Every structure is written in C-alpha cells, then in structure tokens.
Amino acid sequence: METLYAVTVGVLTACSVFLILRGRSFPIVIGITMLSYAVNLFLFSSGRLAIDQLPLIGKSETYTDPLPQALVLTAIVIGFAMTAYAIILAVRVRGEIGSDEVNEPNHPDSEGSR
Amino acid sequence: MLSQHLVILPILIPLLAALLQLLPWGANPQFYRRIIGLVSCSVLLVVSALLLITSTEGAQVYALGSWQAPYGIVLVADRLSALMVLLTAVLALPVLIYACHGEDNLGSHFQALFQFQLVGIIGAFLTGDLFNLFVFFEILLISSYALLMHGGGKLKLRACLHYVLLNLTGSAIFLISLGVLYGITGTLNMADMAVKVAALTGDDATIARAGGILLLVVFGLKAALLPLYFWLPQAYAMTTGTVAALFAIMTKVGIYGILRVFTLIFGAGAGEAAMLGYDWLWWLGLATLAIGGIGVIGSRDLRLVISYLVVISVGTMLTTFSMGNERAISAVVYYLFHSTLVTGALFLLVDIMAKQRGKTASRIIKGRKLAQHALLGVLFLISAVTVIGMPPLSGFIGKLFILEAARTGAQVALLWPLVLFSSFLVMVALARAGSRMFWHTFEGKAAEDKSPAGQLVAVALLLSGAVLMTLFARPISAYTDAIAHDLMHPQSYISTVLHQSGGAHE
Numbered sequence: 001m002e003t004l005y006a007v008t009v010g011v012l013t014a015c016s017v018f019l020i021l022r023g024r025s026f027p028i029v030i031g032i033t034m035l036s037y038a039v040n041l042f043l044f045s046s047g048r049l050a051i052d053q054l055p056l057i058g059k060s061e062t063y064t065d066p067l068p069q070a071l072v073l074t075a076i077v078i079g080f081a082m083t084a085y086a087i088i089l090a091v092r093v094r095g096e097i098g099s100d101e102v103n104e105p106n107h108p109d110s111e112g113s114r
Numbered sequence: 115m116l117s118q119h120l121v122i123l124p125i126l127i128p129l130l131a132a133l134l135q136l137l138p139w140g141a142n143p144q145f146y147r148r149i150i151g152l153v154s155c156s157v158l159l160v161v162s163a164l165l166l167i168t169s170t171e172g173a174q175v176y177a178l179g180s181w182q183a184p185y186g187i188v189l190v191a192d193r194l195s196a197l198m199v200l201l202t203a204v205l206a207l208p209v210l211i212y213a214c215h216g217e218d219n220l221g222s223h224f225q226a227l228f229q230f231q232l233v234g235i236i237g238a239f240l241t242g243d244l245f246n247l248f249v250f251f252e253i254l255l256i257s258s259y260a261l262l263m264h265g266g267g268k269l270k271l272r273a274c275l276h277y278v279l280l281n282l283t284g285s286a287i288f289l290i291s292l293g294v295l296y297g298i299t300g301t302l303n304m305a306d307m308a309v310k311v312a313a314l315t316g317d318d319a320t321i322a323r324a325g326g327i328l329l330l331v332v333f334g335l336k337a338a339l340l341p342l343y344f345w346l347p348q349a350y351a352m353t354t355g356t357v358a359a360l361f362a363i364m365t366k367v368g369i370y371g372i373l374r375v376f377t378l379i380f381g382a383g384a385g386e387a388a389m390l391g392y393d394w395l396w397w398l399g400l401a402t403l404a405i406g407g408i409g410v411i412g413s414r415d416l417r418l419v420i421s422y423l424v425v426i427s428v429g430t431m432l433t434t435f436s437m438g439n440e441r442a443i444s445a446v447v448y449y450l451f452h453s454t455l456v457t458g459a460l461f462l463l464v465d466i467m468a469k470q471r472g473k474t475a476s477r478i479i480k481g482r483k484l485a486q487h488a489l490l491g492v493l494f495l496i497s498a499v500t501v502i503g504m505p506p507l508s509g510f511i512g513k514l515f516i517l518e519a520a521r522t523g524a525q526v527a528l529l530w531p532l533v534l535f536s537s538f539l540v541m542v543a544l545a546r547a548g549s550r551m552f553w554h555t556f557e558g559k560a561a562e563d564k565s566p567a568g569q570l571v572a573v574a575l576l577l578s579g580a581v582l583m584t585l586f587a588r589p590i591s592a593y594t595d596a597i598a599h600d601l602m603h604p605q606s607y608i609s610t611v612l613h614q615s616g617g618a619h620e
Binding site: 020025028032036038039043045046047048067068071078081082083085086092093096097102104 | 271
C-alpha cells in the first residue's frame with residue numbers, strides 16, 4: 001500500500017510540475033490544482049497510513065493520527081479559494097489582454113521600454 | 115484582565131475593523147470605513163507599543179483556548195515578534211492616511227482588504243506554530259492578491275497573474291515541507307520541533323534537513339531571494355503607490371520566517387541538522403545583492419528602481435544573516451526596520467511625483483515642473499540619502515552595523531565590496547533620477563494640482579522614522595542586540611513555550 005501511495009503522489013506531482021512549467025495560464029491552473037491534490041495526499045500520509053483505525057485514543061489498541069486529517073481539511077479549503085481566484089484572474093487576463101500566454105511575447109516595438 | 119490578552123489584540127483589532135468595514139454604511143460608506151480604518155491603525159500602534167514594552171521582560175505566551183503547547187496553538191510575543199508587529203503598525207498608519215486621500219476609491223473594499231492584510235502580516239509575526247504560520251501566510255496572500263489588482267489595468271493583470279501563480283506553487287511547497295517535518299517530528303509547534311529536530315540522527319535528520327530546505331525555498335520566495343525574485347519588480351512597479359508601500363513589509367515576512375525558523379529549529383544547536391542552509395543563503399544573498407544593483411542602474415522608471423532597492427535590501431539582510439553571529443543578526447534587524455520605513459516612504463513619494471508630473475509619470479525622463487517642486491525635491495533628497503546609506507541618516511548606521519558584523523577575511527572580502535558597490539550604483543541611479551526629474555524640467559508652466567497635505571504628511575511621518583532611528587540609534591541597537599542574543603540562545607524561548615506555568619489567560 002505504501003508503494004502504491006508513494007507512486008500515486010509522485011506521478012501526480014511530476015505531472016503537475018510539467019503542467020506548471022507550460023507557457024499558458026490554463027495548463028498552469030490545472031497543474032496547480034493537481035499539485036494541491038498531490039500535496040493533500042502527501043499531508044494525509046504524514047501521520048502514517050493505517051486502515052480501519054479510529055482517530056481516538058482508548059477505543060481500540062491502535063489508532064490513527066487525527067492531526068493530518070485536520071491539516072488536509074484546512075489545506076483543501078484554502079486551496080479551493082486560491083484556485084478559484086487563479087481561474088478568475090486567468091479568465092480576466094485572457095479577456096483583457098486577448099492572450100493566455102503567461103509571459104509577454106517579445107515584440108520589437110516594446111523593446112527597451114523599461 | 116485585558117493585559118492578559120495583549121498578545122492577541124494586534125490580530126483582533128484589524129480583524130474586527132475589517133468586519134465592521136464590510137457592513138453596509140448607507141449612502142456614503144467610504145467616510146465611515148476610513149474612520150474605522152484610521153482608528154484601528156492608531157489603536158494598533160498603541161497596542162503594539164505596549165506589547166513591545168511588556169515583551170522586554172521576556173517572551174509572552176498566549177495559549178489559544180487554553181490548549182497548552184505543544185498540543186494547542188500558541189501565540190508567542192518575544193522581542194523580535196513585538197518589534198515586527200510595531201514596525202507593521204508604524205508603516206500601516208501613514209500608508210492608510212495616504213490612501214484615504216482618494217486612492218481607496220479606485221476599487222471596492224480597499225479599506226477592508228488593507229485590514230485583512232494587516233491581520234495576516236501580524237499573525238505571521240506572532241504565531242508560534244508552523245501550520246498556523248501557513249494559515250496566516252494564506253490570509254496575507256489572498257488579501258495581497260486582491261490589493262495588487264487594486265485600481266485595475268492591463269499591466270497590473272499580468273504582473274498579478276505571475277504573483278498569484280508563483281505564490282500558489284509556493285504554498286504547495288510550504289505544505290509539503292510541513293508534511294515532511296510533521297512526519298518526522300510529530301509536532302508543528304516551533305519550540306517543540308526545535309527540541310525534536312535536535313535529537314534526530316541518521317536518515318531522520320536527513321529528511322528533516324530536506325524539509326528545512328523546502329521551508330527555505332518558501333521563505334526565499336516571499337523574501338524575493340535570487341532565483342525566486344522575478345515576480346517582485348514588475349508587481350511592485352505596476353501596482354498603486356499605497357499598495358506598494360504596504361508591500362514594503364511583505365518581503366520582510368519572508369525574512370522574519372528565515373530569522374525565526376533557521377535560528378530556532380535549524381540553528382546552531384540542532385544536532386545533525388544544525389546551521390542548515392546558511393551557506394546557500396550566503397551565496398544567494400550576495401548574488402541577489404549584485405542583481406539588485408544591476409536592476410537599479412538599468413531601470414528607466416523610478417518605481418522600478420525602488421522595487422530593485424527592495425531586492426538589494428533583501429540580499430543585504432540575508433547575506434548578513436547567514437554569517438550567523440550575534441552582531442550580524444542585530445545588524446539585520448536594525449537594517450530591516452530602516453529599509454521597510456524608507457522604501458515605504460519612497461513608494462509614496464514617487465506616487466505623488468508621478469501624479470504631479472502627469473503624462474511622464476514616474477519614467478526617468480525630462481518632464482514638466484512639479485507643483486510643489488522644492489518640497490518634493492527636499493523629501494526626495496532626504497529619502498535618497500537614507501536609502502543609499504550616506505551619513506548622517508539611518509541607512510548609514512544600518513550599513514555600518516552590517517559591514518562591522520563581517521568578521522573573517524572571506525566575509526570581509528566578499529561582503530564589503532558588494533555592499534559598497536551596490537550602494538554606489540544606487541547613488542548613481544537615484545542621482546540620475548533626481549537630476550532628470552527635478553532639474554531638467556521643461557520651461558513653462560508648472561503643474562497646478564497640488565497634492566493634499568495629508569499625503570505629504572504621510573511621507574514625512576515615514577521619513578521622520580529614519581531620523582528618529584538615527585537619533586536613538588544607541589537604545590535601538592541595544593534592543594536589537596537583545597533580539598540577536600535571544601535568537602542565538604533559543605533555550606529560553608523553548609522553555610517559556612513548553613513549560614509555561616498555568617494558562618496565559620483564564
């Protein structure tokens with residue numbers, strides 16, 4: 001189970017890094033969303049993986065760590081808000097500038113303007 | 115009774131103010147919102163001064179909901195935190211006074227966003243818990259995303275997109291590093307983590323080091339260290355003057371993070387993970403300093419010049435910090451206070467100049483005469499002298515402390531030339547900008563719209579900070595020496611947080 005979990009997180013992260021390094025805003029937003037999934041899975045595993053365990057002391061002999069679950073919940077909420085903002089911003093950029101390129105293309109006439 | 119809750123008040127005051135500002139206030143809401151904002155910032159100033167006075171007796175720990183560390187989240191106000199909170203309040207009030215002269219009408223909810231930004235910044239300075247630090251980082255980031263877009267415009271959009279995407283990635287890396295550190299140490303409380311990390315050996319220590327380096331990347335991104343600074347010049351140069359002035363404290367949040375985590379958790383006493391990243395900081399800081407100097411001399415817009423001044427100050431501070439001795443850290447804290455105030459003042463001043471120059475705005479070219487030519491010229495001269503580090507103002511003293519902190523031959527050989535040469539480049543760039551914009555003006559009528567007195571007062575208030583820091587350099591440096599001593603000897607911090615007797619409140 002640990003191997004499968006680790007491979008899943010690794011593949012998700014690798015794909016998201018690839019997407020974030022693209023030059024257009026839409027793949028980058030998708031990449032950041034994927035990265036946040038990978039991060040949430042990773043955070044979840046930081047309390048060690050355990051199946052069918054309660055996060056309560058005293059109910060059974062072994063228990064699972066409740067703190068990573070709380071951390072993941074916080075991270076999910078914050079991640080949602082941030083992704084929503086990034087999408088709106090990307091749409092605005094596409095609408096106002098007319099291109100979803102993240103970097104300004106090099107025009108000869110804008111050379112040396114700053 | 116209230117004195118027990120002093121530590122949390124700097125977070126609660128702007129939070130309550132922001133919530134009040136969001137209420138519908140009838141036909142002329144901006145008037146009431148401004149009053150609430152100004153009252154909040156003034157009260158914040160008083161409270162943070164009180165916090166500074168009480169924290170000289172030792173770190174104060176505030177256990178939220180009386181859940182004791184390391185199980186609950188604690189707020190800790192030691193000397194460094196109290197000073198940073200005071201700095202935030204000192205910067206926020208003049209900037210808000212400036213913004214209240216019309217700039218807050220450019221977009222909706224500027225006032226509330228300003229207060230939320232303060233909540234995030236102050237929370238980050240006060241918290242004693244790493245995950246809580248992440249949450250406050252997100253609060254300050256999400257309000258900064260909105261503030262950066264304040265006023266709208268095509269140029270801002272792209273700079274803002276870069277800023278948002280980079281910081282979202284940074285937040286993900288922050289979470290990964292927290293996961294790594296929690297997985298190894300089983301705690302998120304900084305003091306407790308310091309104890310646990312020091313006891314690690316072998317593979318566990320290596321993993322903790324990896325987590326620590328990830329944290330360094332995140333703080334480096336916030337502080338705008340060399341490979342991660344590219345977002346800063348555009349973002350700061352494109353946004354409005356007030357927002358840029360408020361953001362003068364934002365890079366310092368990253369520097370505070372490095373100061374706190376890399377002395378407490380990965381400091382000299384951290385066993386196998388000791389002095390983590392100090393060598394990286396040394397070289398990257400020097401390179402940041404050099405790049406900042408090149409940026410300053412190569413910019414054709416005064417706002418961009420000042421943005422690169424921020425980069426230079428970051429490079430100076432992190433290089434100095436990486437020398438890792440008490441004098442160096444004391445110098446960093448003094449320089450941090452000085453550079454925040456003076457960059458804030460410069461951003462506001464350039465905003466006034468750009469408005470009075472009209473079409474040519476802040477570009478360093480021949481333009482029309484300013485409406486308040488002599489006054490603005492004098493203010494520009496004072497702030498330029500301060501930021502370059504020429505005697506007699508605070509920049510000179512700050513740089514002197516930094517140069518004096520270099521001890522070994524290699525440190526002197528690299529730090530002195532770079533700091534002095536970058537100061538020289540700044541002097542050339544600012545002298546060029548000043549002579550172009552104030553002396554080489556077109557013949558004919560000067561601009562007519564004078565700036566409101568309140569805006570000039572705001573700039574003067576920030577600059578008077580530089581004068582006061584010069585006059586009271588001795589007591590202030592005694593205080594920063596005490597901060598440096600605390601940071602180099604974190605045992606008292608750790609024992610105060612972990613073995614506090616009873617609750618900090620009932």
